[in-house]
Amino acid sequence: MLAGEYGAGVAKSLELLVALGEVFGAEKLVPVEGAHVSGVSYKNLGDAGLEWLEDQAKLGARAKVRATLNPAGMDMSRWRDMNVPEKFADRQLRVIQAFEALGIEPTCTCTPYLVGHVPRFGTQIAWAESSAICYSNSILGARTNRESGPTTIASAITGLTPLYEYRLDENRLPGKLVEVEARLKDPLDYSALGYVTGKLVGTTVPYFRGLGKPSLESLKTLGAALATSGGVALWHGEGVTPEAKKVKPHLREVEKVTVEEKDLREAMEKFACEVADPVTCIGCPHCSLHEVGEIASLCKGKEIRKKLWVFTSRGVYAEAERKGYVRHIEDAGGRVYVDTCMVVAPLKEMGWKEVAVNSFKGAQYSANMGLKTKVGTAKELVKEALK
Ligand code: F3S
Numbered sequence: 105m106l107a108g109e110y111g112a113g114v115a116k117s118l119e120l121l122v123a124l125g126e127v128f129g130a131e132k133l134v135p136v137e138g139a140h141v142s143g144v145s146y147k148n149l150g151d152a153g154l155e156w157l158e159d160q161a162k163l164g165a166r167a168k169v170r171a172t173l174n175p176a177g178m179d180m181s182r183w184r185d186m187n188v189p190e191k192f193a194d195r196q197l198r199v200i201q202a203f204e205a206l207g208i209e210p211t212c213t214c215t216p217y218l219v220g221h222v223p224r225f226g227t228q229i230a231w232a233e234s235s236a237i238c239y240s241n242s243i244l245g246a247r248t249n250r251e252s253g254p255t256t257i258a259s260a261i262t263g264l265t266p267l268y269e270y271r272l273d274e275n276r277l278p279g280k281l282v283e284v285e286a287r288l289k290d291p292l293d294y295s296a297l298g299y300v301t302g303k304l305v306g307t308t309v310p311y312f313r314g315l316g317k318p319s320l321e322s323l324k325t326l327g328a329a330l331a332t333s334g335g336v337a338l339w340h341g342e343g344v345t346p347e348a349k350k351v352k353p354h355l356r357e358v359e360k361v362t363v364e365e366k367d368l369r370e371a372m373e374k375f376a377c378e379v380a381d382p383v384t385c386i387g388c389p390h391c392s393l394h395e396v397g398e399i400a401s402l403c404k405g406k407e408i409r410k411k412l413w414v415f416t417s418r419g420v421y422a423e424a425e426r427k428g429y430v431r432h433i434e435d436a437g438g439r440v441y442v443d444t445c446m447v448v449a450p451l452k453e454m455g456w457k458e459v460a461v462n463s464f465k466g467a468q469y470s471a472n473m474g475l476k477t478k479v480g481t482a483k484e485l486v487k488e489a490l491k
Contacts, residue, residue: 138229214390294315
């Protein structure tokens with residue numbers, strides 16, 4: 105491959121992976137079963153990123169393992185309705201074309217595991233998107249490092265990745281025991297727990313005790329917040345995640361920290377801005393069918409006074425449409441968008457100033473973008489938007 109026998113695109117991709125492996129002292133390259141690629145929004149890529157992708161596509165290489173794509177900066181069909189500028193849309197469509205030329209499926213979601221891209225336990229994969237990395241490592245027990253856009257593309261094209269860090273048993277052991285002494289009911293409580301714990305553990309692997317029985321929605325939002333506030337790529341939960349039992353004996357060697365009810369309340373207060381006319385955004389990470397269904401039942405037959413935007417994947421949207429959920433939300437005046445989210449869309453150009461979100465990952469990003477930000481449960485926020 106390096107000698108160019110499989111083409112320049114493959115050679116360049118492998119050069120990148122070999123260099124990465126050398127930096128991290130990897131002993132060898134191993135096959136990956138799939139890739140999930142981030143760095144899709146033109147907002148983050150800019151012209152330099154777009155040109156780089158188009159150049160890669162011109163080299164003629166194609167993904168040899170299944171590869172899916174993270175959200176882009178707009179709904180590919182309804183970007184005008186979103187008020188996305190024409191120039192942005194033009195560039196974004198070119199980005200997607202380049203990815204398609206590379207053989208990467210334009211799924212444009214951060215929850216590929218909800219739409220059929222579900223890695224098996226113990227398999228090596230190359231995933232980017234911090235929330236999806238946390239989910240695949242922790243809940244599914246697959247193995248990935250915190251990959252970047254270029255390394256996931258290179259792994260998709262070569263089918264390989266260097267063997268280091270979270271791909272090895274010894275690096276999947278817990279580094280801190282997190283004793284949870286707080287009531288966890290709504291997914292937002294788990295999101296707050298992720299935010300607080302991420303600040304306590306940084307990139308260390310946490311082992312949670314006292315998580316209760318989290319729903320899928322709670323698990324995805326917990327990981328998203330952990331990954332954003334700390335940089336966690338893998339976590340264990342007693343009685344919850346598949347590797348917890350195996351790594352439990354190592355808890356003897358690690359420090360214990362406790363998260364209490366007051367810690368979660370303090371976190372909520374950090375994102376409690378007074379907002380007069382926010383856009384309420386539900387779907388960070390992208391909504392599951394269950395979440396869209398809950399929002400639909402709150403909206404059915406009502407009228408929304410403020411903006412309510414729901415973000416999900418195309419796969420979930422299709423099912424939600426079939427069940428009538430999309431109609432209930434949109435008839436009330438809300439919107440259900442696919443392919444994008446509030447973080448990767450060009451919000452400033454779209455004129456946004458205030459948001460209300462049901463996710464600590466979303467809240468951190470929007471506050472960093474200078475928007476007035478308020479967190480609340482999906483139910484609370486939808487009810488406020490209906491007032
Ligand atoms: Fe997904 Fe966008 Fe949140 S990519 S995790 S919805 S920031």
